Amino acid sequence: MSTEEMKITKHDLNRVFWRMQLLNVTNNFQSLQAIGFLSSFVPVLERLYEDQPKELKTKAMKRHLEFFNSHVNSDALILGIAAAIEETTDEEEKQTVTDVKTGLMGPLAGIGDSILKFTWLPICGSIGASLALNGSILGPIVMFLLYNVVNVSIKYYGIHLGYTKGMEMIEGTGGNILQRLSNIANIVGLMVVGALIASVVDVNVVAEISAGDNVIEFQEMFDQVMPGLFSLLITFAVYKILKKTNGKHAPLLILAIMVLSILLTALGVLGE
DSSP states (O other): OGGGGSSHHHHHHHHHHHHHHGGGGGBTTTBBBBHOOOOOHHHHHHTTTSSSOOOHHHHHHHHHHHBBOOOHHHHHHHHHHHHHHHSSSSGGGGGHHHHHHHHHHHHHHHHHHIIIIIIIIHHHHHHHHHHHHTTTTTTHHHHHHHHHHHHHHHHHHHHHHHHHHHHHHSSHHHHHHHHHHHHHHHHHHHHHHHHHHHHHHOOOBOEEHHHETEEEEHHHHHHOOOHHHHHHHHHHHHHHHHOOOOOTTTHHHHOHHHHHHHHHHHHTTBBO
């Protein structure tokens, strides 16, 4: 679209951005994010249907009340793409909007989850937790700022990018770009989790075996072989249990670890 043909303004897209901050507030089991999506999308419909009969605007609003669910940050890109399609299609072609939304919500939800929820959020949490463990009040503040710099930026630029070049990203070389971003995020996430295990999961085995004048300290012996081995083994065991149970018993597992740690400490196996 040339600039002269564009009806939707930057101001309209900015209004969509501000409104989408509450997109998840109206989640429900019938249509999940549909009401929030429509509420965020209202500025676009007001612009496109300002000179149209009320019936057409009502029909457009109902069109966006159909079932919809994706990652909230991915919603920004979908909102922008939906705005572009709404503007460039005739009334008899509006089913395309629903089809594109339905086709994008699943794949983009996966990308949003992998990059934001399972990668960037744990990174921010680990940095904040490390500061908090050292007694710094900056821990939660740094976590909040780090996460929301990315969170807010993705929402803002996602809407504008989706409106101007969203379809190119999905249909053209952009698909590779999204896949690369997802792969990079997964690699960085694994590196952070690995560092987090070694620095935060602290297992101090104080048990020892005496053989005459010789004393074998388990912790020192295993540290010579591989520092942090106990931390790695416990993390791996917890991961396997969570994977096998699909995470259903995570609270029970946390309680079991607490009880077991107290018992082993009382028995002199573990130290503080």
